[in-house]
Amino acid sequence: DIVMTQSPLSLPVTPGEPASISCRSSQSLLHSNGYNYLDWYLQKPGQSPQRLINLGSHRASGVPDRFRGSGSGTDYTLQISRVEAEDVGVYYCMQTLEAPYSFGQGTKLEIK
């Protein structure tokens, strides 16, 4: 099974400052078709998770462009260019290359 590892697990950020979350997979998520099967989800406090990005860098409809996904192979990054108060919550990466799909442990972003 593919193991997903995120860092950091806790991320205090000052509003307006950038933030970056790393996600590493135990095997490459880059398929021969050129797609990276890596998604990002955000679970805001008291809510269900919501999709931010799929296929490594494709933002979901309605997701602000301050969120950017990048990376390939086994190393991926979610960057927020300027953190806002509404961005607090736990961010999860997830691989969808092969079953069983698997999530990272989550990174809790909080406002300083």
Added chain:
Amino acid sequence: QVELLQSRGEVKKPGASVKVSCKASGYTFTSYGITWVRQAPGQGLEWMGWISPYSGNTNYAEKFQGRITMTTDTSSTTVYMEVGSLRSDDTAVYYCAKVGVPGTILGRGFYMDVWGKGTTVTVSS
């Protein structure tokens, strides 16, 4: 709009079974699979498995093989997941989520685009 309405929370004793439902609306039910994800208290997300409402095909995480059963009822556009032989560590919020790409066999890239609000299952003697 697309909506997934989940059943109410349940309290079960160890060794019992629980059946959680997820009623879908706002889209063509048979075109998109449903994934189940659970979250233990204070913990992260855990992928449990997937079902195609069109074909009934399932794909369960090996961890849950033999203990979970996912089914669908196309007449009521409802997906069910039954978890048997409950243990205390099955206490969790169980989410259903609609997959964003069509398919009758679990493939690559089956991201979740709409989530239910979750069903809390508490296992306690």
